[in-house]
């Protein structure tokens with residue numbers, strides 16, 4: 001598949017109405033009894049949407065961490081739950097991309113509701129995402145977190161600018177998955193902390209947890225997985241993938257069944273790597289919806305749920321594994337139960353749903369090589385970095401680290417460079433010469449040369465341009481060959497490249513404002529936020545990279 005196809009013809013959508021809400025007694029419903037719902041928010045002036053329809057009272061964003069677009073077609077017939085419902089009933093964009101280079105979790109989540117690429121959210125990778133020692137967690141010694149590196153606004157801010165009574169709830173298995181979709185807004189933002197076995201927040205948002213979350217934590221659902229055994233949900237014949245593949249999980253424990261620890265505290269520490277984490281995250285989100293009466297008033301509220309398990313299982317067992325297949329089927333069921341419960345609580349004609357992913361994934365290079373003959377490799381550029389640093393030292397850097405390679409970006413310390421009397425582009429040129437011949441390296445671009453790249457024909461250059469903020473201290477960028485990964489043999493399947501395996505993600509819009517159908521023009525996840533803003537009836541308050549997906553918005 002070519003990298004980032006340009007726009008082409010689109011399918012003709014057909015209109016449909018939402019089916020009546022289906023009420024199901026589910027695990028989710030059983031898990032969500034905390035807290036009486038407060039009275040609805042006072043009436044807000046209803047903003048007319050383009051179609052003259054009353055604005056939604058609830059916008060729901062599901063981000064499935066590491067959900068590759070092709071999983072929908074690969075497992076289509078088995079998706080009878082929530083993923084299947086959205087896939088069959090929504091406006092489905094089959095050629096949607098995170099159209100920037102470093103396809104990691106933090107930049108991916110920062111793009112969903114901001115409508116902007118990392119060059120303007122300035123969330124460049126996970127390390128430069130949410131870690132913040134000045135914002136400790138409530139009731140935990142784990143690393144603090146905040147959105148303080150995030151720049152600009154999101155849909156939540158645009159709605160709040162129109163209606164200050166609007167509220168947002170964001171829940172995830174991981175901090176960056178909860179924090180970054182919302183941006184800087186101090187809303188209800190909670191994530192799972194494996195060190196304590198509880199959902200928490202950071203001091204950026206609050207000094208204490210709300211009563212409903214304390215009650216939810218007291219149910220000890222993560223501890224409740226102790227002693228469970230993860231077996232495939234479906235019959236063996238339902239899985240085309242071999243179970244026993246020694247490249248998986250670092251060669252240790254790579255076949256079903258997987259037994260969880262019998263000790264509850266130990267189970268709570270590892271639950272994030274099991275399918276049960278998504279069920280627990282959805283249960284927390286539903287408890288919050290009930291307790292906050294989210295979407296139950298006349299304002300438009302926002303619920304963001306980032307489901308982290310697919311990422312954990314995808315890293316460990318890879319995208320071609322029986323384990324990831326089973327995870328996606330289980331996620332489908334959990335999401336179906338959640339939607340049933342949500343529609344039992346809220347008028348489905350006033351709810352809009354979006355589903356996307358922060359990134360895709362690339363499989364184990366050894367397996368890619370064996371199965372496709374592609375020259376996929378593990379790549380380590382320590383030698384090129386060392387040689388570049390020695391070159392700087394020889395020019396007077398005095399042994400002070402002047403460069404660092406992170407997520408394919410060569411960061412430079414301008415003070416050290418000034419001491420060595422060399423410019424960033426000279427360092428980039430030396431590093432490029434040292435790194436270019438290394439097997440698995442496709443290209444090294446000097447940041448200075450990207451500005452003149454042909455962004456239509458050269459999708460990789462375009463994705464790097466969408467990545468790098470102006471004036472960022474980044475002198476060069478490295479792109480590996482398709483199928484290659486950073487690291488050493490025995491590492492995890494991973495993502496983070498500008499290639500389509502990592503960049504191609506689902507993008508589905510579901511609910512009355514959207515025209516059901518398949519759309520195969522090239523779109524970006526950055527187009528999601530302006531499209532949601534359109535159907536909510538609020539204008540973005542800053543310039544965006546994304547554009548409204550006009551064809552998916554029903555005209556009447």
Ligand SMILES: [Zn+2]
Pocket residue numbers: 065066104105106108311358359
């Ligand atoms: Zn991720």
